[in-house]
Amino acid sequence: MRARPRRNRKNQLIRNMVEETVLRPTNLIYPLFLLEGDIAKQPIESLPGIFRMNLNDLCVEVENSIAVGVSSFVLFPAVPEKYKDKTATYSVHADNFYLEAVRQLKQRFPQIVLMSDVAMDPYSSDGHDGYVENGEILNDRTLPILGDMALAQAQAGFDIIGPSDMMDGRVGYIRDVLDENNFVNTSIMSYTAKYASAFYGPFRQALDSAPKAGDKKTYQMNPANKREALIEARLDEAEGADFLMVKPALCYMDVIHTLKEHSDLPIAAYNVSGEYAMLKAACEKGWLDYEVAMPEMLLSLKRAGSDVILTYFAKDFGQLYQQL
Numbered sequence: 001m002r003a004r005p006r007r008n009r010k011n012q013l014i015r016n017m018v019e020e021t022v023l024r025p026t027n028l029i030y031p032l033f034l035l036e037g038d039i040a041k042q043p044i045e046s047l048p049g050i051f052r053m054n055l056n057d058l059c060v061e062v063e064n065s066i067a068v069g070v071s072s073f074v075l076f077p078a079v080p081e082k083y084k085d086k087t088a089t090y091s092v093h094a095d096n097f098y099l100e101a102v103r104q105l106k107q108r109f110p111q112i113v114l115m116s117d118v119a120m121d122p123y124s125s126d127g128h129d130g131y132v133e134n135g136e137i138l139n140d141r142t143l144p145i146l147g148d149m150a151l152a153q154a155q156a157g158f159d160i161i162g163p164s165d166m167m168d169g170r171v172g173y174i175r176d177v178l179d180e181n182n183f184v185n186t187s188i189m190s191y192t193a194k195y196a197s198a199f200y201g202p203f204r205q206a207l208d209s210a211p212k213a214g215d216k217k218t219y220q221m222n223p224a225n226k227r228e229a230l231i232e233a234r235l236d237e238a239e240g241a242d243f244l245m246v247k248p249a250l251c252y253m254d255v256i257h258t259l260k261e262h263s264d265l266p267i268a269a270y271n272v273s274g275e276y277a278m279l280k281a282a283c284e285k286g287w288l289d290y291e292v293a294m295p296e297m298l299l300s301l302k303r304a305g306s307d308v309i310l311t312y313f314a315k316d317f318g319q320l321y322q323q324l
């Protein structure tokens with residue numbers, strides 16, 4: 001035998017020398033759930049270790065994350081039911097607690113990167129990402145609502161706008177609104193291939209944002225489709241997206257890989273709530289070793305082609321990485 005691949009694995013230094021993929025905390029974006037006012041921290045049952053937090057508690061979490069090298073965050077508001085209506089008007093209210101929180105976070109931590117969520121569902125009495133009329137989600141009626149929402153977020157100081165709604169044409173629409181208002185440097189990370197997935201369950205519990213009727217299958221993609229993701233990717237590129245995202249991540253690694261091959265934009269993957277819950281539950285039962293399985297999961301997403309990973313594991317990964 002002349003070829004012995006094991007020679008390149010014979011000790012740690014050689015293994016490190018030939019390591020093909022490196023994941024750093026700077027590749028991660030940490031999702032945080034924001035509560036209004038000074039309500040006490042609320043655990044989310046299906047996301048052990050993740051809380052809904054008021055701004056003060058959230059600042060502590062941000063500080064602890066920065067300390068372990070994680071300085072990018074995506075914020076989601078837990079909007080009280082009383083603020084919800086058919087057109088998501090609360091999303092642009094002057095005293096909206098989500099927008100106020102961003103202003104304060106940016107003042108306190110000028111160095112961090114903050115990404116928003118653009119979709120109607122947290123603010124909508126219908127619980128859908130778009131405007132609902134007679135049970136139908138109206139695409140073009142939704143675009144101006146998303147445009148206003150994105151502009152309010154850019155004005156509040158978000159660095160990256162994150163349209164997660166899957167309406168057609170929304171990236172271009174939002175890009176135009178931002179540019180017309182001189183926010184030419186505000187980025188867009190498009191949820192390019194967002195699938196109608198069961199793995200969002202814990203997130204909808206966290207935000208109380210499940211659709212009141214029907215499902216999201218007329219806008220989110222069919223899990224059976226991969227080539228369709230390329231149509232979405234081409235459109236988002238042409239419409240001015242700065243990042244293309246695939247969501248969920250684990251069951252869609254082939255989609256991540258395909259987008260990476262076909263696009264020169266950075267590719268992001270959203271390691272969603274259900275994926276976090278699965279691994280956490282198995283580790284809590286003692287069936288998997290968290291400190292080994294968790295970094296393996298994230299590294300694999302990087303190897304598959306994600307440059308950026310949105311993950312609830314971000315702070316824990318940062319902590320582990322420091323110990324290396």
Ligand code: PBG
Pocket residue numbers: 117118119121129164165199200201202203204271272273274
């Ligand atoms: C909604 C939105 C969802 C997630 C991010 N933004 C849920 C959905 O589409 O119903 C899911 C995130 C997760 O599961 O971690 N616009």
